[in-house]
Amino acid sequence: MRASLGVKLTLTSTLLVAIVVAFLGYTHADSVRQEHDDWAAERTLTYRQQVTELAESATNLLAVAVSEHLMGTELEPLDLVARQIVRRDARVATLRIANQSGDILADSANRVDPMKLVKLPGSAADWFEPSQREETHPDVAGGATGKKVLVLQRPILDPGSEVAKPIGTVEFTYDLSPLAAQLQQIEQQRKDAVSRSLGFTLKIGLLALIIGALLSLFQGIRYAQPIRKLAATTSKIAQGDLTARVDVRQSDEVGALGHQFNHMADRIQTLLKDTVARAELEHELNLAREIQSVLVPRPGTHAAPGIDVAGYYEPASNVGGDFWDLSALPRGRSAILIGDVTGHGVPASILTATAKGCLDTLRHVHGGDMQVAETMRVLDRVIHDAGHGAFFMTATAIVLDATENALYFSAAAHPPGLLIRWTESGVKVSRLAARGNRLGDGDASGFEAKRIRVAKDDLLVWYTDGLVDAINDEGRPYSTRALLHILGQLEQSNTPDQVLERVVADIRRFRKGTPLQDDVTLVVGKVA
Numbered sequence: 001m002r003a004s005l006g007v008k009l010t011l012t013s014t015l016l017v018a019i020v021v022a023f024l025g026y027t028h029a030d031s032v033r034q035e036h037d038d039w040a041a042e043r044t045l046t047y048r049q050q051v052t053e054l055a056e057s058a059t060n061l062l063a064v065a066v067s068e069h070l071m072g073t074e075l076e077p078l079d080l081v082a083r084q085i086v087r088r089d090a091r092v093a094t095l096r097i098a099n100q101s102g103d104i105l106a107d108s109a110n111r112v113d114p115m116k117l118v119k120l121p122g123s124a125a126d127w128f129e130p131s132q133r134e135e136t137h138p139d140v141a142g143g144a145t146g147k148k149v150l151v152l153q154r155p156i157l158d159p160g161s162e163v164a165k166p167i168g169t170v171e172f173t174y175d176l177s178p179l180a181a182q183l184q185q186i187e188q189q190r191k192d193a194v195s196r197s198l199g200f201t202l203k204i205g206l207l208a209l210i211i212g213a214l215l216s217l218f219q220g221i222r223y224a225q226p227i228r229k230l231a232a233t234t235s236k237i238a239q240g241d242l243t244a245r246v247d248v249r250q251s252d253e254v255g256a257l258g259h260q261f262n263h264m265a266d267r268i269q270t271l272l273k274d275t276v277a278r279a280e281l282e283h284e285l286n287l288a289r290e291i292q293s294v295l296v297p298r299p300g301t302h303a304a305p306g307i308d309v310a311g312y313y314e315p316a317s318n319v320g321g322d323f324w325d326l327s328a329l330p331r332g333r334s335a336i337l338i339g340d341v342t343g344h345g346v347p348a349s350i351l352t353a354t355a356k357g358c359l360d361t362l363r364h365v366h367g368g369d370m371q372v373a374e375t376m377r378v379l380d381r382v383i384h385d386a387g388h389g390a391f392f393m394t395a396t397a398i399v400l401d402a403t404e405n406a407l408y409f410s411a412a413a414h415p416p417g418l419l420i421r422w423t424e425s426g427v428k429v430s431r432l433a434a435r436g437n438r439l440g441d442g443d444a445s446g447f448e449a450k451r452i453r454v455a456k457d458d459l460l461v462w463y464t465d466g467l468v469d470a471i472n473d474e475g476r477p478y479s480t481r482a483l484l485h486i487l488g489q490l491e492q493s494n495t496p497d498q499v500l501e502r503v504v505a506d507i508r509r510f511r512k513g514t515p516l517q518d519d520v521t522l523v524v525g526k527v528a
Contacts, residue, residue: 013216014209021208025201032197036190040183047179051091052132052152055172058085059154062097062170067159070099070168075114078106093137093149093175096120097156099168102127120169128155128166137173148176226254230261242269284346295323295356301497302326304334306402307460309525310496312504314516321348322464322519325359330368332402337375338523339395339439340414340464351383351391355439358382372397372410373449376436380412380447383440392440396432396462400454400527407460410449412436415468418484419452420459422492429484432460457492459499460525466518473512482510496524 062081069077082095086108097106102124103117112118120127131153156168229246236244245265248258301310309326321341329335337359341348362375375397383393394414400407409417409432416433435448454460463483470478486506490499503522 010213010216010220013219014213017209017212018205021201021205025198025205028201029194029197032193033190036186036193040186043182043186044179047182048150051150051172051174054089054091055152055154058172059156059170062156066097067156067167070097070105070156075105075112079112082106082108091174091178092172094173096171097168098127098171100166105168120171127153127169130154134176148180150174150176226250226258230258233261233265237265237268242272295325295352297324297326301495303528304328304400305332306400306405307334307525307527308496309336309523310500311524312500312520312522314520316466316516316519321352322466322521323352323356324462324521324523325356327363329363329370329399333368333370334400334402335363335370336398336400336462336523336525337395338414338462338464338521339393340466340519340521341393342391347391351387351393354386355379355383355393355395370399371449372399372408373447376410376412376439376447377444380437380439380441380444384442387440389440389442392438394465395439398460398462402528405454407452407454408449410434410436410447412447413438415463415465415480418461418487419454420461420487420490421455422457427488427490429487454527456527458527459490459494460527461487461499462523464519464521466516466520467507467522469518470507470511470516470520471514472510473514478507478510482506496526499524
């Protein structure tokens, strides 16, 4: 079972509070412990200093009081002095007085036998050196055993001598039991203080844990609730509800996350709508491409009465606005039409299909009597009505009468066609120009029909302006001059397909992969 975010936040915060409280409690207890340790050390040092000062003072007094007795054989006065000092100061356990020979002349704990004097331990050099040491005496102060004592040894100096001359030594034995009792009391106080400190810390810690847990629980709920809502909204969007949004009520990072999520959801909804729109557009483009594919004859050479024709078409976008058409008419006649709708894309394709339908209708209605100028006038009216005056078309209509070797043509603001004829003097290129407005202008009176005679092997070339306006990577257009130059290199034996191949290859070499700015259409016919 997975814990929720709120539970995780609560547990984490509570653990953090517990760690902080434990650290503070340990620090405070250690501080109390150190304080009492310092106090015990201070009391020990003070006690030692006091007894040392007392020993120094008593030694000085002894030097005056017993200096004569140290030089004689009377031991009673020395013994009396030693016992009185022990009785007056409870801290002194024993006191021993020795002469300059190291013989113990008085001992508060034991009677001294004048006939059997005992020497101090150690050498003579040690007897008169001030010293201080701790010992455990088996028999101190009336038979108590195992007590720790502090032994202070001080030399007794001759008070009548100007030079510090030792005449004996005194050894004080101080019972450390009172100091140990005080230290034990201090230790107990330390333990009690540490226990109170830990108890206080525990109470404060529990209170802090409770408060911290409540606060962390509140914060966990405060932050986990909007995150749960965010997760629920994400699930709704994943299930397809793109209208789901987060209700943002906070101004912190969680609120900013909510705003960003809503913005992302809006973007997803917009992108999905755009995707649907693009899919619909792609469907329309596919349909338009299918329509466009039937408007233009298939690649290759097509034979009609008196002429062989091949065409090349390359749209600038998925669907173009150029088209051309070839049809056989009765009585040895052929009809060719090449058109260029302004712009390209789906609207241009629809208008192209409209023009194609109109042309097919005229061909079926008029048959062998089809006239180029009349064809232009009808197309002008149809495109004007279909395009509502917003779309136009340039075009050239051609009718070849093979029985008369005559070529009739009319143009609507379209680039003039080219007639290429081989003579004894060389290649001759003529322009097939005719006056006329754009189709769709609504002025049907300005179309001029012209007639020329053609001969076998004459080459006829028609194109749209996208061919000569194609640019290269330097932005320079291909131009009509470049087209005439490549056409001037043709041979009489070239077929329409071969002419197309040479011209298209030259244009592609010139463009160097530069995208087309307009549709390109090229139609080549050879009189049979």
